Amino acid sequence: MRTIDVSLAERSYPILIGPGLIDGTEALTRLAGGRQVAIVTDDQVGPLYRDRLRAGLGAAPAAVVDVTLPAGEANKTWDSLNRVFDALLRARFDRGCLVIALGGGVVGDMAGFAAAVYQRGVDFVQVPTTLLAQVDSSVGGKTAINHPEGKNMIGAFHQPRLVIADTDTLRTLPPRELSAGLAEVIKHGAIADPAYLDAIERDMAALRACEPQALARAIARSCEIKADVVARDEREGGLRAILNFGHTFGHAIEAGTGYGNWLHGEAVGAGMVQAADLSCRLGNLAREQVTRLTAIIAAAGLPVRAPAWPYERWIELMSVDKKAEQGAPRFVVLEAIGRAALRKVPEAALRQALAA
């Protein structure tokens, strides 16, 4: 078992990474001891892992309530969220309760946001079962639901007390979802660590074949990189924006195609190609690195071409992005492989990149 510590002063917490952890860890049993516990999952992950997680808790909790949400990004809504509140209130859960999120990023976002605002905030544990959630959503404390006008528009920063990443759960993941998770893995290499990007490039076949050691290495390194950025900028004041490499385009793709049609990681894959191309047009990144990054993204089984929309459509879709400042979108660009920065981009370069 590997342990990565996310250092955020009094909100610090560990990420445990390894096989079989869903069946029980001392850390979770200790945290759940004597408390009212809610296991929030969805109708795809629940049947696979809920009973094993529940069995691992044994007699530790004072009470356990199950909440099963409909799966998928399209259900990341207030109505779904309210099911969690209904269940907690019906069971008379007080503010000393513990919410466990069992599932992918959607479940983590929703259960985390529910924990952030239930009685103005209760403790929360993430048990991510997708690669995307293990390498991305489990670090940083971002929680949210969608609004018809934009993704993740309503949310909170709320750090978990513990994250348990069981690498065995990735074996039941559809290949398309595994690829979507690899988008964030590639991103971490691209923005912060050239040697890590080299390793990802080298290990790609092993990663896609769910080779446990390769996965555990990647999850641990990705969590370290993200944890390091988040520790230096918990509330997303500046530096943390680099984690959004590929995301301004990616969010626009998700919004413009209707949430749930492209997976988040797929949209980020194509978005990173656009962002790399934009970086090159701004003179920051060599064209051969754009080509190489595009090849790595393609090798991960991800789309590398964004939808062919007119410039005005892109602008419309991007203008409510949270990184925008009063309507003028900024973009995370690569200065080089392993070094990213947030830049305002001249319209001409943006037009070229979007037309590419």
Next chain:
Amino acid sequence: MRTIDVSLAERSYPILIGPGLIDGTEALTRLAGGRQVAIVTDDQVGPLYRDRLRAGLGAAPAAVVDVTLPAGEANKTWDSLNRVFDALLRARFDRGCLVIALGGGVVGDMAGFAAAVYQRGVDFVQVPTTLLAQVDSSVGGKTAINHPEGKNMIGAFHQPRLVIADTDTLRTLPPRELSAGLAEVIKHGAIADPAYLDAIERDMAALRACEPQALARAIARSCEIKADVVARDEREGGLRAILNFGHTFGHAIEAGTGYGNWLHGEAVGAGMVQAADLSCRLGNLAREQVTRLTAIIAAAGLPVRAPAWPYERWIELMSVDKKAEQGAPRFVVLEAIGRAALRKVPEAALRQALAA
């Protein structure tokens, strides 16, 4: 103009108290400068003060959007909250925007919670126009909406950047609402400052007649007391619970009679009489102090008798209270006038107090 500073490290903020402040202050103009600003109010307060507040901002903001919510506790719902999100998103407000709450506690709670979760948190200013909001809701950063199963069940701690308490706005307040505000004023004296309770007792006629100096003194002292408690316990870990004196009973009265039938302050008035009686039965408070406190509450124009419900009904209504721990309610009791503490209460004493 009086200024009370609420000290919360990097989230510290000033409360400005005085006549005519709604027409403009340098502090608000500076804060709104160059930003997207939303003025959130309700359909009762808006017609009285919105245009004056807007005029006071002058040309400082980059944009101003008005959001008018239906007035009243019964509308402290997700649906109302969503009107704020709809308006902010339609106007393309980014995370650098500023939300101003203009109105009573309901508007402050809703606009504050909207600011807490819009794009995971934006800045927020309170312009409270009721006595209750000026002495209570404007300090402490508590924001929330109601759930059918309980009051303030969904919310966040989110500190304002600035609070502007214009004492002139209290002149348009219905007498019943002024009395409701006095409940919290009396509470602050009862839990923290015997000399302040003496002053309230002495000034009661002047307070009810809206005498400006008496009001300004009370608002300032109440804000000081609450700010001092909050500064020592921002997230309501322990000490802050004493601010809930009278509130466990009061919330039960509000819930059991249907939100909006009793004003919050009225329920707290009757609830404080119950809590004082309970304190006496536990041997902590002299009976003559219960009588005196009851007389002060009555002199403020507040009810002193709670509904005559069976014990089981009270327990049911109180068991989802946020101060409850796994079903066993605790109560804030007075050890003496000016000194409060949170105590688990034996069932026998509770039965007697509820039957009294």
